[in-house]
Amino acid sequence: MADEVVKAPEVTPVEAPKAETEKKPVARGRKKGTATKAATTKKTETVAKKPGRKPGSKTTTKKADKKPAVNVAPALDLNYKGITIEFNDKKYSQKDLFARVNAYIKHHPYIVAHDIELFIKPDESCCYFTVDGFSNPDFRIDL
Numbered sequence: 001m002a003d004e005v006v007k008a009p010e011v012t013p014v015e016a017p018k019a020e021t022e023k024k025p026v027a028r029g030r031k032k033g034t035a036t037k038a039a040t041t042k043k044t045e046t047v048a049k050k051p052g053r054k055p056g057s058k059t060t061t062k063k064a065d066k067k068p069a070v071n072v073a074p075a076l077d078l079n080y081k082g083i084t085i086e087f088n089d090k091k092y093s094q095k096d097l098f099a100r101v102n103a104y105i106k107h108h109p110y111i112v113a114h115d116i117e118l119f120i121k122p123d124e125s126c127c128y129f130t131v132d133g134f135s136n137p138d139f140r141i142d143l
Contacts, residue, residue, distance in 0.1 A: 087122040092143060100141045101129050 083094040097118055105111050111131060119128040120143075127141045 085120060085122075088125065090143070092120075097127060097141075100127070104139075104141060105131075 085092045085097075097120075101116060101118065105113055113131045115132050117130045117133075119130075121128065125143050127143055128135070129139050129141070131139065
């Protein structure tokens, strides 16, 4: 018994999986296409908010609500010569009304006017006007 040699069972070397032995390098930094936190905060700071709007209150239109486009004829280039207004057997031309408004403004030197709009009221037999979008009960011309 002493001369007998006991053989150890043969062990075949097992290859370890390559994934375990070979480590992939760890990616550092951000993914492509994503923004950093600092970049997103800069974007929100530069966007001016509109007063009266709440976030997420955008209105969307449904495709069913859209109407088909209407073909519109091109506008004609017409040359208007003037306007004449007739009521109560009286005639007032555009030039006459403008002359009366100019006389009123010259009589009141404190009025500085750039844009003037006329509103004719035949029921009251008068013409109101606005100066640069502002009205005043005194801005009235009797017809």
